[in-house]
Amino acid sequence: MLRIEKGNRMLWLIMVFLLLQPVIDVLTSLSIRLNDQAFTLGLAMRFGFLLFICVYLLFASYVRKPVILGYLLLFCLFVVLSIGVQFTMKPVFMWGPELKWLLKNVYFVGCFLFFLVVFRRGFRISPLFYLMLAVILTGAIMTVAGLSNTAFASYDYWKSGHVGWFYAGNEIGAILAMGLPVVLYFALKGSWWLMVGLLMVMYGLLALGTKVGYGAILITLLIGICTSIVLRLVKREYIQTFKFVTLSILFVVFILLTPYTPVAHNMELQLDWLGVSKEEGETPVMTSAQQDNIIYSGRETYWEDYQAYFQAAPWMQKLFGMGYGGNFTDEAKTIEMDFLDLFYSLGIIGFSLYLLPFIYMLWQLIKQVFQNRKQMMELEVILVLTGIALGLGIAFIAGHVLTAPGVSIYLAVLMAWLTCRIQYVQAENSLN
Template sequence: MNSPLKTLVSKFELFLIFFIILQPFIDLLTSFSIYIMDVHLTFGIIIRFSVMILILVYILFVTQKKFRKNIFLYFILFGVVLLIGLINNLLVKDPISLFSELRNIAKIAYVPIMLFGYLVVFYRLKEHKDIKRLVQRNIFISMIVVSVVMIIATLTNTGIQSYESEKLGHQGWFFAGNEIGSIMAISFAVVVYYAFQNTKSWKTIYNWLPVCMLIFSQLVIGTKVGYGSVLIVLVVALFIFLIEKFRYRNHSVLTKKYNVNVIMSSVVLFVFLLLTPYTPVAYNMNVHLSWVGLDQEEINLESDEKDAESENQKMKEKEEKEKAVQNVLLSGREHFLEQHKEYFAEAPLSQKLLGMGYGGNYKDEGKTVEMDFYDIFFSLGILGFILYITPFIYLAFYVALSIFKNLRQNLNSEVVLFGSAIMLGMGIAYTAGHVLTAPAVSIYLVVLIAYLYNILENKYS
């Protein structure tokens, strides 16, 4: 590689790390495009997919020969399946929107391209740059920007409402509430870890302020995702801090650091739980429970009426309650899931193998399930889904094997918190969606996956 090209590649690699900081600004540009300019081909779409194309070129022409072949083969196979699936849908699917199909393919392809891109970038930079510190800092800065926007929107009462119903919550100045909520949920563990790393004594506890800011920002959205993320990460953080405190109990400097962070995480968790009944998510849960007939009054009256009910009636009510609980947890997505299962059952074999594309075989208007793994499966079919999920399975297996090979060394706050962030991201993708099929969110997840893989491997294979 000649010198000018080498310099250009190096600058592009550093730009991809800096690109993390740009994410909230791109999201704000998206809101500006839609709400102010009334343009739906937004700056965010243009910027993100332009970077994706550059990354694809970067992967195929800059990657080292020893693993370029495998990546190239994967992209060829995946691209062929996507193309044949699109052609098949154009032939058998009616009605069909070519624009919707192409947009759907682009969103799905975004994750594997970005994932391989960041894996390669981290591999190339790790010997020359403090890649770990850069990634942690950039995600931290990105979340400070998001938190500041959310707080200003709250104080000025200018936030975009998260719901059109009677539920409470706002999404700041960001266009998609589900997406910004998922971004904060996935990144929260990184912010906690960054605060922990920089809090070495009581004089530096101000590093926990961004943690509190991000907690506030997640709570004002009013979604279960944000609340669940805060609760899970704070409990996991306290647990791993206590383990490490015991492990380094004979190290005076580290003991002081862990004492401060254990107390801070305990206080933050306690205050969080104390304020839970007064949060928008608590109010919204009560609203949703009342919608599906599971409000507290009905539950209290149930025991007095049980004796008068027949066995069949009890079973029927039990089934209805189970469905109602499912509705609360999945926010109605289970209805769309059943609909897409019917589409898939009635689809020809070619669509079962290659996918039904965007929205399934709809009659009037295409709608997604909004549960990412299901949406990807129905869109790509059996063959496409297997190809899509293969890199994730390989990386998960590699990371799990690496951790268990040296469990004592790898059971540390960095691995546990970053691993928790990834598992939260995958869990949100499965239940609430808007992660793997949302480029604004998925970039955080692929960066974290590449980061965890990078810190656990000694040789790139």
């Protein structure tokens, strides 16, 4: 586990900021719902944090500073050129939405680089511990809101589910999904009360009524059980038998409760709406269009619109992006599939720059798997990888991860921690 120098209070304050994310999300939700405020305290705090990141990366002393500053300078130059292209070529250009969208897009990049620098300095308490607490607090808020019957509905129409006291179901679902594997790790390795936290996070994911929530629980529990068995057989690394049995019982109960969950009800309604026949004893037959609608929940129609925008766009926009909403003429809408939204809004050049942090982490991971496979076979690493995979999968299918500052900070922490963990192992091996 990475460790921190004593007396470095700034790093502790950063972790406290991470811990406060659920509180900021609740305050943001109440500001929007009760006061109808577009500019909220949460938005101000998060972009204030982005400004702090820029100042820190610019003036602090750290390893590979020229490389990181060079990348940031290149990205900033691209942003300026992109704004110029949009201003001259977009059918409808609005300064406010365009700048807000660009800031949302760069938030993840800034957070990842910042945490990469900070985590390299080491931690006395793992940043994963603070992330786990933030996710459990989110699950607790969902649970209290649900039990007290004060929760807001996930949908404005006939589907079931609630978002607790939060505002956006997709964003809360992504946070809980990415955090669930981390909570599971601490529940298996730490105190018993963390099992209660695990249950609250699982409740929150099921209460949302989304496919993302259900899938995250299924994948995490399966990987947790399978990894525990493999580690027991291969490395003789044992998880307490009682906790392993509890985890297995949780999985069985989860499967048995599936027909009674909000997501099962919502899926049945969606199939009825799509006109999918469900004759008793027969497997439902679906067209490819119906399958796409079930997977993407209608996002595929906006994807088609963006493809048309991109094909008709001049080459400068293909290279530097079409900005927020594409080349719309009526109303700006996003696809809500992050990688596609980023590609069309940033263009070929901008999207390539955006992918560099992911490529760097993947390259470090591949090297470590080949060089130190046994040291990578740890429950902590595998479950963090699960959280990252869930985050990136949700970013592609359901969106609201990379383009949502309140969500992307969690993914940035996980990716930066894993990258530093890999480099930490490499440094240890070089000394031996």
